[in-house]
Amino acid sequence: MSKIEEKLFQDRYRVDAGRPHIRIKDAGLCRDCRNQQCTVCCPAGCYSREAGGQVALTTDGCLECGTCRIICDEHRNVEWEWPRGGFGILFKFG
Amino acid sequence: MAETFDVIVVGAGMAGNAAAYTLAKGGLKVLQIERGETPGSKNVQGAILYADAIERIIPDFREDAPLERHLIEQRVWVMDDASYMGTHYRSEDFNKPPYNRYTIIRAHFDQWFNKKAREAGVLTICETTVTELLQEGGRVVGVRTDRKGAEIRAAAVILADGANSRLAVKAGFQPEVRPENVALAVKEIHFLPQETIESRFNIGEEEGVVIEMAGKISAGMMGTGFLYTNKESITLGVGCMLSDFKEQKVTPYELLDRMKAHPSIAPLIAGSEMKEYAAHLIPEGGYNAIPQVYGDGWLISGDAGQFVNGIHREGSNLAITTGMLAAQTLVELKAAGRPFSAVNLAAYKRKLDDSFVMKDLKKYRRLPEIFHHNKHFFTTYPELFSKAAQTLIRVDGVDKKSKEKAIKQSFIASRSLLGLIGDAFKFWRAVE
Numbered sequence: 001m002s003k004i005e006e007k008l009f010q011d012r013y014r015v016d017a018g019r020p021h022i023r024i025k026d027a028g029l030c031r032d033c034r035n036q037q038c039t040v041c042c043p044a045g046c047y048s049r050e051a052g053g054q055v056a057l058t059t060d061g062c063l064e065c066g067t068c069r070i071i072c073d074e075h076r077n078v079e080w081e082w083p084r085g086g087f088g089i090l091f092k093f094g
Numbered sequence: 095m096a097e098t099f100d101v102i103v104v105g106a107g108m109a110g111n112a113a114a115y116t117l118a119k120g121g122l123k124v125l126q127i128e129r130g131e132t133p134g135s136k137n138v139q140g141a142i143l144y145a146d147a148i149e150r151i152i153p154d155f156r157e158d159a160p161l162e163r164h165l166i167e168q169r170v171w172v173m174d175d176a177s178y179m180g181t182h183y184r185s186e187d188f189n190k191p192p193y194n195r196y197t198i199i200r201a202h203f204d205q206w207f208n209k210k211a212r213e214a215g216v217l218t219i220c221e222t223t224v225t226e227l228l229q230e231g232g233r234v235v236g237v238r239t240d241r242k243g244a245e246i247r248a249a250a251v252i253l254a255d256g257a258n259s260r261l262a263v264k265a266g267f268q269p270e271v272r273p274e275n276v277a278l279a280v281k282e283i284h285f286l287p288q289e290t291i292e293s294r295f296n297i298g299e300e301e302g303v304v305i306e307m308a309g310k311i312s313a314g315m316m317g318t319g320f321l322y323t324n325k326e327s328i329t330l331g332v333g334c335m336l337s338d339f340k341e342q343k344v345t346p347y348e349l350l351d352r353m354k355a356h357p358s359i360a361p362l363i364a365g366s367e368m369k370e371y372a373a374h375l376i377p378e379g380g381y382n383a384i385p386q387v388y389g390d391g392w393l394i395s396g397d398a399g400q401f402v403n404g405i406h407r408e409g410s411n412l413a414i415t416t417g418m419l420a421a422q423t424l425v426e427l428k429a430a431g432r433p434f435s436a437v438n439l440a441a442y443k444r445k446l447d448d449s450f451v452m453k454d455l456k457k458y459r460r461l462p463e464i465f466h467h468n469k470h471f472f473t474t475y476p477e478l479f480s481k482a483a484q485t486l487i488r489v490d491g492v493d494k495k496s497k498e499k500a501i502k503q504s505f506i507a508s509r510s511l512l513g514l515i516g517d518a519f520k521f522w523r524a525v526e
Contacts, residue, residue: 004347007282007371014131041339043280043346043373063373064136066258067278070271070375071340082129082260084240086221090135093283093327093370094200 004045008061016087020059022046022068023079030055030077038068038078063089099125099248101424102237103216104224104261106133108410109396110254111207112151112417118214120425125246126208126216127239129223134204137256138374139410140281140322140329142304143198147411151418152210156192160202162324163302164193167295171358173309174480178358189301197302197322197329199283227251227265227392234265234391250434251392252420254413257375259398267392268385273336274466275379275400277317280346281331282354284366288326294362295323306407307332309476311353313344316465316472319353320407321362328363330354333376335466346373378404381459387446388439393420403454405461405525412451419445461524468520474508475517 001009024030031053038047044061047068062083069080082088103114106128114126130136142165148155167184188194212218228236228245236247253261257276262268288299295303307319317334332346332353339346353359377383377400384401387394395401396413403412423442424434432438446452465471482501486494505514 003351004345007347007368010368010370011372035340037340040343040345041278041336043278045345045347063371064258065278065373065375066271067336067339067373067375069258070273070276071336073270073273080260081225082223085129085223086131088136090131091138091201091370091372093202093329094134094136094138094141094204094372 002045004061008044011061011063012090012092013060014087014090015060016083019084020057021081021083021088022057022059022062024055024057025077025079027054029075033075037071041067041071043067099123099246100428101125101250101252101421102127102246102248103252103254104237105254105256105396105398106130106204106208106218106220107137107254107256107396108204108207108413109398109417110252111204111211112414113252113254113395113421114216114218115151115207115211115214116418116421117424118211118216120421120428122425122428124216125248126211126218127222127224127237128208128218128220131221132201132205133208133218133220134201137200137204138281138372139200140320140331140407141198141200141203141410142322142407143196143203144408144411145192145194145196147414149192151414159206160198162197162199163297163300164188165195165197165302165304166297167303169303169305171305171307171309172476172479173307173311173356173358174477175310176357177480177484178307178309179476179479179483197304197324199324224255224261227261229265232390234389249391250424252417252424253392253394253398254396254417255398257377257397259394262385262394262398267389267394271375271377272379273340275377275383275462277333277335277376277378277404278339278346278373279331279333279376280350280371280373281329282350282368282372283324283327283329283370284363284368285327286363286366290365291323291326291328297323300325307353308472310473311349311356312472313342313349313352314469314473315339315342316469318407321359327369328366330359330363335378336375337466347371376404376409377402378462380404380462381452381455382462384455388436388442390436390439391434393423393439393442395420401451401455403458405458406454408454415449415451416446419449458525464520464524468517470509471517471521478505478508
């Protein structure tokens with residue numbers, strides 16, 4: 001397990017299977033993005049840089065902080081909603 | 095749901111629970127909507143509870159609120175990679191009831207606070223996400239949720255939906271959050287036997303310590319770290335401005351792991367079991383980032399209104415107070431038989447201006463801008479102070495006068511004489 005996976009393993013989630021609450025609008029924009037800073041800044045490591053230069057997004061471990069949406073302020077390429085009620089991260093302690 | 099309410103409160107965090115409780119106590123019919131499984135399951139905070147704010151709403155909160163430890167000692171550490179230099183303030187005066195500050199665990203506290211609201215008459219529905227505000231002719235008349243066909247109407251809506259107020263942005267009440275106005279904080283909770291915590295921090299049962307940290311733990315970014323003692327756990331974390339996170343290559347969790355490995359912190363959490371990792375945004379834009387906080391049929395309180403005093407690490411008390419003031423405004427208008435129009439709701443802004451909330455935020459209005467443009471407050475100075483202390487403390491045959499001269503030269507070499515004077519002035523301007 002990677003460092004971030006070890007951390008997220010301690011967290012409790014109810015994943016809304018097949019209904020991700022965050023979506024990349026235009027994959028092409030990400031491929032051309034110079035910094036792809038979402039792959040650095042997401043505290044759950046949901047964004048990763050693929051071999052072909054694309055950015056892949058898996059929202060299962062999302063901590064619902066909003067970082068990805070806000071740092072993508074030049075491209076506004078992140079479509080971001082709250083998960084449906086009751087789904088997503090469920091903090092035991094917060 | 096055909097039923098209508100006086101007020102809908104969105105969110106069951108500090109602001110939402112304070113608002114809902116105050117409204118119900120004031121005789122209004124309140125619906126509170128929370129997207130988490132339970133109140134608190136989406137909420138993240140350090141967390142410190144300031145007694146004063148909650149006491150104004152629930153004077154006897156100490157009787158049954160889940161509180162961890164009351165704080166008797168405050169440590170402020172300025173750190174470089176190997177050291178910290180700090181001030182510790184500990185007083186027996188903080189050890190006499192009624193206590194002033196407590197550590198809390200939000201998932202526990204928020205359930206208690208919400209229970210109080212429900213006992214006062216609030217109807218809380220969980221596991222429901224509000225997707226948008228219903229507007230008619232520029233007035234907010236209710237909300238739409240993700241439950242099937244659920245439009246719910248009310249005479250007013252209080253937005254207490256936190257740092258990412260999607261509702262306010264979608265409704266056009268405020269612009270999207272900007273990276274320079276918000277910090278990303280990550281934290282972990284580490285469990286240890288109660289006696290271990292008490293011996294490591296030199297405290298008795300129920301007594302607590304906070305450590306606030308600045309310096310190289312933020313890796314050159316504008317940011318701070320913290321460590322709080324709970325009853326049987328320690329929460330620690332680090333937060334930096336998103337605009338700074340954007341410009342570098344350290345992930346938030348690497349930053350946290352580095353902090354945990356610091357030689358002054360590692361022994362405090364040694365042997366502990368980490369049981370949760372969390373991330374959250376903290377509004378840090380201060381006074382100048384506060385949006386319009388009321389309009390026809392709506393009010394904003396808590397993090398959604400950017401009510402956080404970053405330098406003093408205060409947020410939950412501002413959330414409770416703004417939630418309470420928003421609710422009091424509505425209770426007073428209702429009693430006077432006046433509508434919840436923008437003109438009448440301006441009374442909320444006047445209440446805010448008269449309270450410590452806006453007075454404090456106004457006092458520090460220049461601080462975010464000054465720190466944004468002077469990152470050396472977080473990098474150069476911690477190192478200079480650390481080296482100076484070390485030079486003075488280490489006994490090595492060099493005479494004291496030469497040591498003082500070396501320290502003075504190190505400061506001038508880094509910042510120049512004019513730079514030092516300018517920095518002192520900027521720091522004073524930031525906090526005056």
